[in-house]
Amino acid sequence: MPIEQLPLVALQARKAFQTGRSKPIDFRVQQLKNLQRFITEKQKDITDALKKDLHKSENGTLLYELLGLEGEINMAIANLSVWMAPRPVAKNLLTISDEVYIQPEPLGVVLIIGAWNYPITVTLQPLVGAIAAGNAVVVKPSEVSCHTAKVLELLPLYLDPEMYPVVTGGVPETQELLKQRFDHIFYTGNSTVGKLVMEAAARHLTPVTLELGGKNPCYIDKDCDLEIACRRITWGKYINCGQTCISPDYILCEPSIQDKVVEEIRKSIKEFYTDDPKTFIDYGRIINQRHFKRIIALFEGSTVAIAGENDESQCYIAPTVLRDVTPESKVMQEEIFGPVLPIVPIKGVNEAIQFINEREKPLALYVFSSSNKVIKQMISETSSGALLANDCLIHYTISDLPFGGVGNSGMGCYHGKSTFDQLSHLRSCLIKRLGMEQLNGMRYPPHTAEKLRLARLLLLKQVSLGRVRHLVQAATLIMLAAFVVQVSTPHSQYFLLGSSKTGKLLHSSYK
Ligand SMILES: NC(=O)c1ccc[n+]([C@@H]2O[C@H](COP(=O)([O-])OP(=O)(O)OC[C@H]3O[C@@H](n4cnc5c(N)ncnc54)[C@H](O)[C@@H]3O)[C@@H](O)[C@H]2O)c1
Ligand SMILES: CCCCCCCCCCCCC/C=C/C=O
Numbered sequence: 331m332p333i334e335q336l337p338l339v340a341l342q343a344r345k346a347f348q349t350g351r352s353k354p355i356d357f358r359v360q361q362l363k364n365l366q367r368f369i370t371e372k373q374k375d376i377t378d379a380l381k382k383d384l385h386k387s388e389n390g391t392l393l394y395e396l397l398g399l400e401g402e403i404n405m406a407i408a409n410l411s412v413w414m415a416p417r418p419v420a421k422n423l424l425t426i427s428d429e430v431y432i433q434p435e436p437l438g439v440v441l442i443i444g445a446w447n448y449p450i451t452v453t454l455q456p457l458v459g460a461i462a463a464g465n466a467v468v469v470k471p472s473e474v475s476c477h478t479a480k481v482l483e484l485l486p487l488y489l490d491p492e493m494y495p496v497v498t499g500g501v502p503e504t505q506e507l508l509k510q511r512f513d514h515i516f517y518t519g520n521s522t523v524g525k526l527v528m529e530a531a532a533r534h535l536t537p538v539t540l541e542l543g544g545k546n547p548c549y550i551d552k553d554c555d556l557e558i559a560c561r562r563i564t565w566g567k568y569i570n571c572g573q574t575c576i577s578p579d580y581i582l583c584e585p586s587i588q589d590k591v592v593e594e595i596r597k598s599i600k601e602f603y604t605d606d607p608k609t610f611i612d613y614g615r616i617i618n619q620r621h622f623k624r625i626i627a628l629f630e631g632s633t634v635a636i637a638g639e640n641d642e643s644q645c646y647i648a649p650t651v652l653r654d655v656t657p658e659s660k661v662m663q664e665e666i667f668g669p670v671l672p673i674v675p676i677k678g679v680n681e682a683i684q685f686i687n688e689r690e691k692p693l694a695l696y697v698f699s700s701s702n703k704v705i706k707q708m709i710s711e712t713s714s715g716a717l718l719a720n721d722c723l724i725h726y727t728i729s730d731l732p733f734g735g736v737g738n739s740g741m742g743c744y745h746g747k748s749t750f751d752q753l754s755h756l757r758s759c760l761i762k763r764l765g766m767e768q769l770n771g772m773r774y775p776p777h778t779a780e781k782l783r784l785a786r787l788l789l790l791k792q793v794s795l796g797r798v799r800h801l802v803q804a805a806t807l808i809m810l811a812a813f814v815v816q817v818s819t820p821h822s823q824y825f826l827l828g829s830s831k832t833g834k835l836l837h838s839s840y841k
Contacts, residue, residue, distance in 0.1 A: 331497060333506050339495050340468055340510035343439045353436065355414060357561035359407055361461045361489055365454070368488040369396060372481060376450060379477035383449065384570065385615035393570065395450045398727060402455055405729050405746055406462040413462065413750045416759070418671075422789040423770070427762040434754040436464035437537075438513030443504060445519040446474035446617055447573040447667075452518040452541070457494075459749020460516070466493045470507060472519075473500040474617055475516065481564060481806065483717035484721050486796075505530075512536050514753055518575075519543075520665075521738055539752055540665050541575070543665050543736050546692045548578035548722070549682040549708065551699030552587055559698035559720070560594030561679035566722025570826030571614035572669040576694040576716070576723050579666055580655070582682045585675040592635045592651055595671070599649045607638070608646050616645040618667060625668035628661045630636065632672065657685070679704050683711045691715075696722055715739050 331339070334565070338721045351357055369376070375394070380386040380395065416431040440460045444453030455469050460467045471479040479498050486496060497503060508515075508530035517527045518541040531538045538731075550559055567577050569695070583591055607613040610736055622645045638648025647669050655661060655672035660674065676682050679699075686695065695714035699705055705719040715735040716725050725731050728747075734743030744752055772781040 331499070331536055333499070333503055336497060336503065336506045337510055337623075338495060340441075340507065341440065342492050343466040343468050343495055346438070346490065347439055351490075352461075353464045353465060355410055358410060358464055359493070362403050362407050362410075362458065364488045365399065365485075365834045368405075368485060369399060369454075371483060372732075375400050377480045380475075382477040383446070383475040383619060383775075384573070385613075386570070387611045390569075390614075391450075392613055395448055395759045397532070399451055399454055401460070401727075402458045402729060402739075402746065402749075404752055406458050406750070407650050408827070409747065410462055414464075423791050424785075425762075426593040426683045427761065427763070427766060429759070429767075431759050432757050432758045433755050434463070434751070437753060437755055438754055439466045439468065439518060440514045440675055441468045441507060441510075441512040442468065442469045442470065443507075443515070443517045443519065444469075444479075446472035447570060447575070448481075448757075449475040449478040455633075456539075456744055456749060456753075460487075460753045461494070462750050463753040464751055465513070468507065468512070469494065469496045470504055471496070471498060472499065473503075479519060479670060516537070516742075516744075517541065524740070536603065537713050539734070539744065540740045540742070541733075541737065541742075542693070542740040543667070544573045544690055544692050544735070545579040545665050546576060546696065546714075547682075547689075548581050548684050549679065549686075549698070550581060550583040550591060551586050551679065551697070551701060551704050552563045552697070553704070554698050555700070556587060556590050556594050556595075559593055560600045561601075562721055563698070564598035565698070567671050568599065568602070568669050569723075571616060571647065572671075572794070573614070573617065573667050576724070576726060578694075578722055580662065580672045580674055582674050582676045582685060584678060588673055589673060591673060592653060595651055596636050603649065608641070608644075613716065616647055619645060621645075621668070622647065625670060628664070628666060628668075629670050629672075630660070632659055632661055635636065635673070679707060683708065686712050686826075691735070691739055693735045693739035694718065694722075713737070713742075741753055742756070778779070 377388040377391045380391045406656060414434060416433050418431045421428065421430050422832045430723050432679065442453060442456045443461065449472055452754030457467055457469060461522065469485065470480065471482040483496050483498055487495065497507060508527065511534045514537050515527060517524060517530050521542045524542045528538050528540065563578055580590065603613045604611045616625060619642060622642055625647060626640060629650065632652040633654050634650065635653040636649065636651035640647045650670040651674040652661065652670065657674060661670065662674065668816060676685055691713050691716040695712060695717045697705055697708045697717070709717055712737060718725055726733060729743065732743035732748040733745040734740050741770045742752055748767045772784050804814055
C-alpha cells in the first residue's frame, strides 16, 4: 500500500468505529470467531511462513504460537458478556442509594505494532483483546518476519476490513502510521524503538502499552536439583534459538557449581536437539544476517564452555554457553536475543540480588532453589515484570496473569481479561435519583463543624453492596443516613420508611 494512503487507512478505521457497529457483543463475538477461522484455515500458510522466517517446525508453531492464541480467543468469547458488563463497586454511606459502577467502553482506534520473533502471537493476541473491547484496530505486523507478514495481510478477508485494516511495510510505514492519531498504541519490540513510539504517541496524548525486552537474569542457588534446573533453563533459553522476550538471558551462580551447571546444560542440549542441532527439525535460526553478526560479535573474546560451528549463510548459531563471564564483558551490556548463555559467577543470593538491582528491571526473573526462604527473598528484594521460581516461560500460558514489563522492560500488560481492560476505558458511572434531597444537606454551605463530623461518618465508611439481595440492608442504611441528616438539621421534617424495629432504634437514639 502506498505510504500516502496510510492516513486514509487510519481515518477509515475511525469512521468505521464511529458507526458504532463494533460495540454490540454479537459483532465482537463474530469477529473473534472469524479470527479463529483465519487461524484454522490458514494454518498451513502460517506454519510454512514461520518455517521460512525462523526455521520453526510445524509442531513448534502450533505449540508456541497458535495454541495460546486459540485459548485467548476461546476465553474472550466465553467471558465477554461478563467483561463487558457494568462492575458494581463498594460505596460510602453518602451514595448508598445510588447506582455506582464501572462501565468498560471501547477506546476507539488502536494501533498494534508487532515484532518478528513470535510474529503471529505478539500481533494477534493484542488483537483478540482489542476486538473483545469493541475497538477498531490498525494492525502493523513486523516487516522483519516478512513471510508471516504476507499471511497476516489476508486477515481483512476474514475480519471487517474497514474496522481492522492491516498495514505491511517497514520503518517508514510505521513512522507514517505513528504520525496519525490513535486512541491507544500497543507496541511490542525493543526499548529503543519503544521510546520513539512513546514520543510519537505523546504528540496526540495517546496512551501506550509497551511490551519490551531486556536481559532476564536466572539465579541458580547452590541448594537446588541442578539436573532439573538446567533442563528447564535449557528449554527456556534455546527455544526459538534464544529469540524469546522472556528467555533467561544469563545465569548467576556460585563458582562451586559452575562446572556442574555447564555439564547439565550440555546433557539437556543433546537430549533436546541431538548431537547435531543444525539438522534437527526443532532447532531454529537467527532471523537475519544483521542479527547473526550482532550476536557473534557480542561473545567474541568470552570463554566458551559449549559451542559448535556457526554458519552465517544459514543464520545458524549453535547452542552456546559461556563461563566465567565478567559483568563488564560485551555480552553483558545488551539483551542477547540469541542462543548464547553466559554464566556470571557470584557469591550467593545476596550478591545476585545486588547484581540484579544494579541493572534495569527485567521482563522476567528466574530463581532456581529448594529454599522457600531464598525464593521469597528474591521476590521481596527485587522487581521485574514477572518472577518464576524453578521454571521458565510458563507464566506466559496463564491468561489470568497480567503479562508485561516494568521500567525498562515495558508498561501496561495483557493476556486474558488484562488485554480487555488495557484496551478499554473503565468509565466511572454514578446514577442518583432526584429525590432524597435531605441526604445532601451536609454538603451544602455553610460547612459547619457538625456537618463535617457527619460527613466523616458517611464518607469514610465503605459499604460493599451492589447486589439486589442487599436491598433490605441498603434501605436500612439509607434510613440511618437520612436520620443522621435530620439530626444535623433538627428543625426540618423527616420521615421514616422501614421496619418498626429500626424505627424504635432510631427514635430512641434521637432522644
Ligand atoms: N515483551 C514482549 O512481549 C516482547 C515480545 C516479543 C519481543 N519483545 C522484544 O522485542 C525485541 C525484538 O523485536 P525488534 O524490536 O527487533 O522487532 P522489530 O524489528 O520487528 O520491530 C518491532 C516493530 O517496530 C517497528 N519499527 C522498527 N524500527 C522503527 C522505528 N525506527 N520507528 C518506528 N517503528 C519502528 C517495526 O516496523 C516493527 O513493526 C526484543 O527486545 C524482545 O525482547 C518483547
Ligand atoms: C505442554 C507444553 C506447553 C508449553 C508452552 C510454553 C509456552 C511458552 C511461551 C513462549 C513464548 C511465546 C511468546 C513470546 C513472546 C516474547 O517473545
